[in-house]
Amino acid sequence: MADIVSLAEGVGRLVHDGDTVAMEGFTHLIPHAAGQEIIRQRRRDLTLVRMTPDIVYDQLIGAGCAKKLIFSWGGNPGVGSLHRFRDAVQNAWPVPLEIEEHSHAGMANRYVAGASGLPFAVLRGYRGTDLPEHTDTIKQITCPFTGEQLAAVPALNPDVSVIHAQRADRSGNVQMWGLVGVQKEAVLSAKRSLVTVEEVVDDLEPVAGQVILPHWAVTCVAEAPRGAHPSYAQGYYERDNAYYEEWDSIGRKRDSFETWLREKVFTEVSEEASFR
Amino acid sequence: MTATTVPETSGTYTADEMMSIAAARALSDGQRCFVGIGLPSTAANLARRTHAPDLVLIYESGTLGSKPGRLPASIGDGILAETADAVISVPEVFNYWLQPGRIDVGFLGGAQLDKFGNINTTVIGDDYADPKVRLPGAGGAPEIAASCGEVFVVMRQSTRSFVDKVDFVTSFGHGSGKGDRERLGLRGAGPTLIITDLGVLRPDPETSELVLSQLHPGVEIEQVREATGWALRVSDGLSRTEPPSETELATLRALKEA
Numbered sequence: 329m330a331d332i333v334s335l336a337e338g339v340g341r342l343v344h345d346g347d348t349v350a351m352e353g354f355t356h357l358i359p360h361a362a363g364q365e366i367i368r369q370r371r372r373d374l375t376l377v378r379m380t381p382d383i384v385y386d387q388l389i390g391a392g393c394a395k396k397l398i399f400s401w402g403g404n405p406g407v408g409s410l411h412r413f414r415d416a417v418q419n420a421w422p423v424p425l426e427i428e429e430h431s432h433a434g435m436a437n438r439y440v441a442g443a444s445g446l447p448f449a450v451l452r453g454y455r456g457t458d459l460p461e462h463t464d465t466i467k468q469i470t471c472p473f474t475g476e477q478l479a480a481v482p483a484l485n486p487d488v489s490v491i492h493a494q495r496a497d498r499s500g501n502v503q504m505w506g507l508v509g510v511q512k513e514a515v516l517s518a519k520r521s522l523v524t525v526e527e528v529v530d531d532l533e534p535v536a537g538q539v540i541l542p543h544w545a546v547t548c549v550a551e552a553p554r555g556a557h558p559s560y561a562q563g564y565y566e567r568d569n570a571y572y573e574e575w576d577s578i579g580r581k582r583d584s585f586e587t588w589l590r591e592k593v594f595t596e597v598s599e600e601a602s603f604r
Numbered sequence: 605m606t607a608t609t610v611p612e613t614s615g616t617y618t619a620d621e622m623m624s625i626a627a628a629r630a631l632s633d634g635q636r637c638f639v640g641i642g643l644p645s646t647a648a649n650l651a652r653r654t655h656a657p658d659l660v661l662i663y664e665s666g667t668l669g670s671k672p673g674r675l676p677a678s679i680g681d682g683i684l685a686e687t688a689d690a691v692i693s694v695p696e697v698f699n700y701w702l703q704p705g706r707i708d709v710g711f712l713g714g715a716q717l718d719k720f721g722n723i724n725t726t727v728i729g730d731d732y733a734d735p736k737v738r739l740p741g742a743g744g745a746p747e748i749a750a751s752c753g754e755v756f757v758v759m760r761q762s763t764r765s766f767v768d769k770v771d772f773v774t775s776f777g778h779g780s781g782k783g784d785r786e787r788l789g790l791r792g793a794g795p796t797l798i799i800t801d802l803g804v805l806r807p808d809p810e811t812s813e814l815v816l817s818q819l820h821p822g823v824e825i826e827q828v829r830e831a832t833g834w835a836l837r838v839s840d841g842l843s844r845t846e847p848p849s850e851t852e853l854a855t856l857r858a859l860k861e862a
Contacts, residue, residue, distance in 0.1 A: 355680020
């Protein structure tokens with residue numbers, strides 16, 4: 329049975345310095361509250377994994393939590409660049425950030441291999457691109473049946489994966505729906521998992537197209553209402569597009585970022601943090 | 605340095621509007637189109653509202669057959685899921701739908717494009733480890749460029765974006781010329797159409813080098829050459845783009861405001 333814990337307890341128990349941490353969410357259901365709790369608990373030397381690192385990863389990187397990023401597209405969707413990510417890659421601020429760069433297809437397949445208990449995945453990808461030259465987790469493999477040259481990428485098996493979902497019941501069965509991205513694979517490929525949810529309910533009502541993660545496949549569940557904000561939770565709230573726009577100016581300069589960090593993450597200790 | 609000299613408005617429409625409309629016209633009704641966000645998404649949604657009502661829009665966030673009532677703000681905008689025929693996981697999008705070649709057209713943008721249609725969205729500068737500018741990265745583009753039946757690119761044209769050779773090949777176009785795709789065993793035809801704010805470029809059938817094949821209204825060849833970072837050749841059959849119709853313009857503007 330998954331443990332129902334507070335967000336602070338969940339992060340405290342499951343995310344350790346030096347861990348490889350995947351926090352997935354493909355535009356929808358991004359675990360923002362959990363990411364900011366990781367910053368608040370001042371985790372260091374994390375290897376962050378994510379197909380689409382966006383604002384919350386910009387915040388983690390700017391706060392100095394990460395030493396490495398494994399990713400396939402890093403940007404502020406619909407707005408522009410991630411300035412903290414750029415500053416870390418180009419100027420090593422606040423700490424150097426090593427990167428391991430893939431395509432979406434490669435990353436998705438790495439999670440699939442991890443969730444499947446296989447050492448690697450095979451795909452028809454990367455051919456002709458400069459990515460294999462700079463990413464040593466992309467290799468060529470020959471199909472033993474046809475002789476076709478294909479790409480092989482190693483499984484991702486994070487120490488901990490963190491996702492956000494709509495609901496869980498009191499045993500920790502997790503229900504999510506809408507754009508479910510690669511979240512199921514991220515949880516099933518990880519050694520430990522933390523799922524934050526909009527609400528914990530007595531009984532889960534079935535929803536069309538839902539994904540259920542049974543309680544025995546999840547380590548901890550934490551209630552975090554609006555925990556995906558500024559991204560959205562289908563059936564609960566819309567994406568806060570203004571926040572994504574505002575982040576561009578907050579994240580652009582080191583001092584405005586540090587002010588934000590001080591005022592919105594470190595001084596807001598109540599559950600009703602004002603950045604929501 | 606941007607060398608685009610087209611005026612902000614030519615007549616009653618802008619160069620950007622002409623670009624979006626020309627890009628929309630390139631799509632045919634009933635086609636299955638893998639849509640990138642930004643200009644490609646604007647064009648694809650315009651096409652669906654004008655001449656191609658049964659265009660199938662596929663977004664990498666996992667939506668098949670989205671019919672959004674407004675322009676999505678990102679590839680994962682909720683409206684894409686709410687209006688889709690099916691919502692699927694990201695591994696499924698890439699493995700079941702893109703990789704086997706079920707998609708007709710990949711519609712992409714980019715930061716840098718070279719004379720053989722190779723696209724860079726990774727880094728600007730010679731040194732990957734110490735780039736001049738760090739761009740977002742590959743996303744779904746390398747496999748879209750490799751596996752779709754053909755690829756359309758829509759990009760504003762300048763000497764900064766249209767370069768002789770891209771700093772980094774994120775998505776393979778025609779490599780260093782004719783035959784490279786076949787040698788690599790890539791399945792799709794690669795970039796067949798580049799739509800810009802000045803005109804349209806197509807690969808030369810003999811060499812696969814991109815040549816100017818169409819000029820938008822009011823644009824001269826010399827202007828396009830000045831906005832291109834290689835010695836741009838002009839197709840023998842150079843044509844003029846039809847100006848936007850009233851319906852196209854009104855539909856595009858309504859879409860942008862919705």
